[in-house]
Amino acid sequence: MSQRLTIALDAMGGDHAPEMVVAGADIARERHPEVRFLLFGDAGRIEPLLNQRPSLKAVAEVRHTTDAVAGDAKPSVALRAGRQSSMRLAIDAVAKGEAACVVSAGNTGALMAMAKFVLKTLPGIDRPAIASFFPTQRGESVMLDLGANTECSPDNLVQFAQMGAIFARTVLGLVEPTIGVLNIGSEDVKGNEVVKAAAARLREMPLPGRFHGFVEGNDIGAGTVDVIVTDGFTGNVALKTAEGTAKLFSEFLRRTFESSWLAKIGYVLARGAFKRLKARIDPRRYNGAMFLGLRGVCVKSHGGTDAVGFANAIAVAVNLAANSFNERIKEEMQRVANANPLPDTKAAAV
Structure with a gap:
């Protein structure tokens, strides 16, 4: 890759965050030297961990917030009240073009609700x-x-x-x-x-x-x-x-x-x-579930995973972003639509 790929990380998501997230990012850095990271979360807890890993610190930037989505938070509540949470700000970074993808080990329902609200769905994808x-x-x-x-x-x-x-x-x-x-x-x-x-x-x-x-x-x-x-x-x-x-x-x-x-x-x-x-x-080894159909790459890590598992989730995100996965979905959906147009059900109902 000719330039660095930026990954947004919800540093406060997961049972063992932020320690697990930072350690996982360090493993991912060794595997993918072309990647840099935006870590969203409590700088007071994240920066001491980065200081112990100078090589990771050199390719990482911390965006401070004290808000985090609780593991048991209802998606609707998280969507309304979590605008300054580490999860939401990491997703926002993808929407703004600051990052190519986001990885979180946080609340699955909240992550899906926020990602769908912020990133929207791709053309031709309902859900x-x-x-x-x-x-x-x-x-x-x-x-x-x-x-x-x-x-x-x-x-x-x-x-x-x-x-x-x-x-x-x-x-x-x-x-x-x-x-x-x-x-x-x-x-x-x-x-x-x-x-x-x-x-x-x-x-x-x-x-x-x-x-x-x-x-x-x-x-x-x-x-x-x-x-x-x-x-x-x-x-x-x-x-x-x-x-x-x-x-x-x-x-x-x-x-x-x-x-x-x-x-x-x-x-x-x-x-x-x-x-x-x-x-x-x-x-x-199989950690890292992709939210397919969004206008941005969003990967969910298992909440209870360790650094190795989180690094594997990052690898999934890197692979999808580097291979322009969403562009491939859009091209394929357009190809199918052109070859097999569906009837206009709304027009038929009228």
């Missing part, structure tokens, strides 16, 4: 969606929506499919990602009218990938498709179920190897393999 990665048997897949929209129309799911495919192409480097709609069965006759209508549309329209059809819950881990499309209610349940299952598996494994001296010896002999397994399913 933004939360997208993130899932580890699979074949590598990684993208799933959306993960909680922004509990109820969706067929048009919403179609838009999610388009954005998810572009996300897979941009971040995962897939030339022709496969797309599936999450359903209770793979047969065309199964599912509610929303998923049936969305699938019918996706079969007929040009896509930045290939439509596979319906997929089921067990297809997520199997990696049957590269992009899994669903409403936010179902997606969030699937995400939390996967996270809980991973923790359960890890706990069972720990108890098994502590059950006897022979089991402990077995662990010692297989320690290298288990370290590789741990790294493969480490949730920090």
Whole structure:
């Protein structure tokens, strides 16, 4: 890159902020030397942490505010009362063109409400969606929506499919990602009218990938498709179920190897393999959910993550901004609109 990419950070967002945010930014600085940071938050707490990291301090600027969005704040309240919060000011920096993207580990609902209000949605997008990665048997897949929209129309799911495919192409480097709609069965006759209508549309329209059809819950881990499309209610349940299952598996494994001296010896002999397994399913590796469909790059980090996880969320933001992700969405939506114009429902109603 010919010039530095500026990242706005909500330095007060997250369970372990600002220490985790500053440490994560320092890791990201080592990985992405072309990046500089705007840190929004309490300068009295942030600057001493930067003083301990001279290399980060050289590429960072602190914008002071004592206001922060509480983790349990209602989105509507945060939107009205949080205009001077670290989260809102970081988003404002993107809207003003001072930063290419924003990363926050703060309140998800508040972040979505503020980002949608300030940045607005892209042309052709009715609702933004939360997208993130899932580890699979074949590598990684993208799933959306993960909680922004509990109820969706067929048009919403179609838009999610388009954005998810572009996300897979941009971040995962897939030339022709496969797309599936999450359903209770793979047969065309199964599912509610929303998923049936969305699938019918996706079969007929040009896509930045290939439509596979319906997929089921067990297809997520199997990696049957590269992009899994669903409403936010179902997606969030699937995400939390996967996270809980991973923790359960890890706990069972720990108890098994502590059950006897022979089991402990077995662990010692297989320690290298288990370290590789741990790294493969480490949730920090997949940290960083993108709010797709906004007129600006906004990435949500898990609130309870550590510095390594936050650095990975920053990496997602850098990748999307550096590859002009939003421009690709706009181009693709325009291409589809030109090739497959939709009827003017408002005119028809009149």
